[in-house]
Amino acid sequence: MKLDRRFFLRGTSQGALAVMALPFLDCFLDSKGKALAATGRPLPSRFGTYFYGLGLTKQLWIPKVGGTDYEMTMELKPLEGYRKKLNVFSGLRVPLDDNPNYQHWSGAAAAATGISPTKQSEFDSKTIDQQVADVISHGTRFKSVSASAAGDPKQSYSSLGGPNTLPAEASPLSLYTRLFGPGFQDPTKGDWKPDPQIMVQQSVLSAVSESRKTAMANLGAADKARMDQYFTSVREAELQMAAELQRPDIQAKVTIPDAPGEMVCNNALPNLRATLPLMAKLGAMALATDQTRVFNMSVSEPGSQIFVPGDSLGYHQSTHEEPIDPVLGYQPRVAQYNIQNMELFAAYLKEMDAIPEGDGTLLDHMLVFAFTDQSFAKIHAVDGLPIMVAGGGSGKMKMGHHVAGDSSPVSRVGLTIQKAMGVSLDSWGKGSMEIRQPYTELLA
């Protein structure tokens, strides 16, 4: 029997909720029970983005050779433990066409959308995580979840396009509360049962949805689009509630930890070293318990304001003001920050890899798209953006490669990821970044 939302809502709208509730729950559990009984059921696709600011130093991160036998360079060294679960892409082009190079923005936006942005701080389309979420997130509580390690809800690179950025959870506690606070039913426990409150809340949402037609009346075009977004968000809340009625099918072995305490969340490196792994762990738990299938993590904003206490310049100012050492040929302090930045990425990967799931780890069954805003931050260069993909997507992508300088547009990575995640599309990106050819050699 196929149960859809309309059928359910009709049930509640006749005021027969109390009578309807129990048989309904049994139905859900029965059909779910069958699904659970089917052993060997594939794990869901999971996706994540990881944003880090200011890029890397060309001479210090790009391996000399392509393929799988590349040497771990100085700035990639922190990721060595994950090299078999990592693809690194060098020499990617970021053609901005007729748009200006918006500093600390154009590169990040191009990587996340395949489109050269026409405005500072706005994406010209949905970001890749939302495009993937549209396809893989059906039936989970949260379509996507974003987290900012530096404590700023605006440090989210997950967007519906235009000014509407999906805000990030800005502390471990707020991330925990959203994921595992009120409304969370622990699927790792034996006594899972849906909350009957959910169905009442669904009828409230249904009543709100019914005001759509009058709310849309007499609006200008731009406001109409905004009001439409509001109702899309209501619809998503309805889907979230529908998802909460079903027990997630999980294979990971995890225990939901206790709530973290309040922590100082800012750009000071020692604080990031505490918050980032904790938030990554919570995100990993959410993926493993199928609360969401898309988790976005940012370590800082573009033009990273990370600083090591005692260094009055900090990361971003150093990229612009530290002289290039005439002997070394690069900016030594910046290189140090870059390495520290990669250590944070390694700390994130460690959390994803720490959760056993099926025949491997959570990391093996997901894909992580790591991107940044600049290739050479000193001069705001975007060509050669250091991009990485981690995980394995349950074997959908071949890993362990350095894809060396083939001058593809950066959008080719995004296209390849979406193909691996099962998104049906022929091309991705716009203008000079529109691309039809994924890295077929990486696709299984």
Next chain:
Amino acid sequence: MRSLFAPVLSAVLLAAIATPVVAAPSQQVTSLRRLTQAEYRNSVADIFGSEIEVRGSFEPTIRIAGLQAASTSTLSVTPVGFESFTQMADSIATQVVSEKYRAKLPCKPKDAKAPDDACSRQVLDHYGMMLFRRPLTSDELKNAANLSAKLAKSQKDFYAGLRYGLASLIQAPDFIFRKEVAVPAADKSWTIEPYSRATRLSYLLWNTTPDAELLAAAKSGDLNTAAGLDKQVTRMMTSPRLDVGMRAFFNDMLELDTFDTVSKDSILYPKWSSTIAASAKEETLRTTIGLALHDNGDMRELMTTRKTYINRALAADYRLAFPFKGDWVAYEFPADAGRSGVLTQASMLAMFSHPGRSSPTKRGVALMDIFLCEPTPTPPANVDFSAVNDPTGPLTVRQRLMAHASNSACASCHTHSDPIGLSLEGFDTIGGVRTEEKGKPIDVSATIQGKSFSGAIGLGKFLHDNPKYPACIARKMFAYSKGVNSEDVTAASFKAGRTAFIGSGYKLRSLIKGLVEDPAYFTADAPEPAATKVAASK
């Protein structure tokens, strides 16, 4: 469907009927603004009582042309934002129907275990009018009442049903967004209808939803007469609640929200703490509101006054003794302290600095934008900093910045904003006084727009005497009240306010009154033809 504006529109419609009307559109939404966190919280407190707790997160706003208010007209509600709105609505409604609160409701059900349509309608109509800032339409009331009745029946609990009916209103777009509706006026122009006028006035002056008296003035049509408007504006401006409204305005204009993400280097500036940050923000608001409203002072003095308010945390930051009892005290810096108005308060100095050092560029860019409405263009992407980074010798900040002048691509902007910042180099990144940098005395001289001055005191006088500063306050207040981009606003649109401001000796109250009582303030552009067609086809 009950007409929204019938009583007030009769005069307008009579006039409209006199001209040939061919399927004219009846109304057009000219402004749709997402409530800010403060607006939402204040509204809930005023509608249901301050004992109602509002717990939840709000989507961030963004700053457009110096004001977050402008972004409320461009942002929508994302799924993450709605998730929070729907949870908060339910939490508020649950508190409102709780046993503790019930006595406050306008009626009691005949039977607490069954639906009572008359009573739930009465409650929903009462709160609905305050939530939507206008009477509910008959359909809106019917829908909420039906939901209440249905759920009261299934839950066998009148109040449970009422909870969900109320929650549906608290998360409705008509509460979460504040709308301004324009209707055709007599002379082919369009005018903002009275309830929307009440809304705009109330959020500007009190930063909250219109109260019963203001709504009554909208209903009766009084608000559309000059005398009726003046009566309400005068009433609201003599209320202490004007402080709340103007705090919200200055919090936005002075960009004090920036503090929420400011961090300082704990090794270089161990004294800095989140308590100092919060206190510094409060200091600036107290100084501004004190001057503008309590002293009814000349707003130009915001640039020069040595009077301020400090608490223990700030005394530590300013290296002052704090021998006082109590929390906040009025304080006047001595003449030789080098302090000049809000320019040298810890807030402004710390917000526009790096974690470990001051930034004349950040300070200059911010102050030019905030006080003179002169934004600085973004720098060219490919800047060669080699001249700035001579590794052979220690350079002062001034020397490094001056090196920009040798690069023509940089010079035009740096000469625009750096002088302001350089004159404030006598203050470090947390607002402390300093006289030396790298062993050399700090040079705080500056020349801008042909005027030379020295230090913060000189900068304060420069801004005090600059006519662009009061014009900028007028421009920003106008843009703030309408939720529009301050750079798109024409000088003519806020001329009445500006003229009154100048004429009164730069009194903020005169600016406010001049703006909102300008007959043009509540006019609207006729809708675009396409929109007209849609409206007409209804």
